[in-house]
Amino acid sequence: MTNSRRHPTAIIASGAALADDVQVGPYAVVEERVSIGPGSVIGPHAVIHSHAHIGARNRIHAHAVIADTPQDYAFKGEETRVEIGDDNIIREGVTIHRSTQPDVPTRVGSGCFLMAYSHVAHGCQVGDG
Template sequence: MKTLIHPTAVIHPHAELHPTVQVGAYAVIGDNVRIDADTVIGAHVVLEGPCEIGVGNQIFPGAAIGMQPQDLKYVGEPTWVKIGDNNFIREYVTINRATGRGEATTIGNGNLLMAYVHVGHNCIIEDGVIIANSVALAGHVHIESRARLSGVLGVHQFVHIGTMSMIGGMTRIDRDVAPYMLVEGNPSRVRSLNLVGLKRSGMPTNNFQTLKKAFRILYHSDLLFQQAVQELETLGNTEELEHLRRFLLLSQMSGRRGLIPGKGKNKELE
């Protein structure tokens, strides 16, 4: 322990650190923080509990994790930050606890959060997500696995961002981003499929071609939204297509923010 924890680090006696955890100079680890094996805590990192951090994470200097939410509804109830395994959390990232007794802000596995990313209360980030520098997520944002967010953009509260989508830099995200799509601009629009990401994903060629047909139906046809979603049923039954259909229907029915529209003939979502 003495060889892995810098002598200037301040660690609460009730914090639980696996013997393989490394802690850098002037880090502060508070009560009710639990850190699993092979995680590295950089210099000047601040961790407040309740907070759980999994195996093999690297948390770089200046990050602040587990602070109380920036939410006036929060009145001190016990809430959490829960972080999975093998994440890279770069310099000066902030991750706030949730609002609502027993609720958690959750980060999955294998994510990269670059410098100055802010993750607001009650956010969910699944697995394999990359968020570039200076991105701000408001409360209750849900990002599905393998999404990509470019730098210097903001995401409105209660927005849902679909799997394997790509968001261009400095984009304003105030509505849901459908899976597999490339979104960019202010106001933001669906520009195309995330072609590069889908090709790199190893998706079978037939499934990829099916998504291309789905994109043309949704964003370049004269069909109304409900008609377009129903038309997707004629394309077959791939895993990706079913997920896209469920996402679109849930976004419309849930009373959330609605969907970011495209640029094509179908203007119903604008």
């Protein structure tokens, strides 16, 4: 992570694993136990919560929120995750919540275009393209 290009106001946890060329914009937050693949760009004010695995060449725009806790009363704090493939465009304000079941992640495939303010709910499986 020492060679990551990041804005001085970005907050990146020491336990986050970013490829060397990942760009992180102003006021973005990347928490512990996050991995982000090469060529990815995290926009200003985006938040990547713990338990997110993000592949290569993803473009995550301003104010997107990835891997927040699921909106489900049945969720009791289990360790769940979000998996995002490669070459996705995730526009401003998109939310992608962690799953409610530890063995079934919320998943976005590769080559997807999630338009502004869309929501991928807990446990959803979005295929490629």
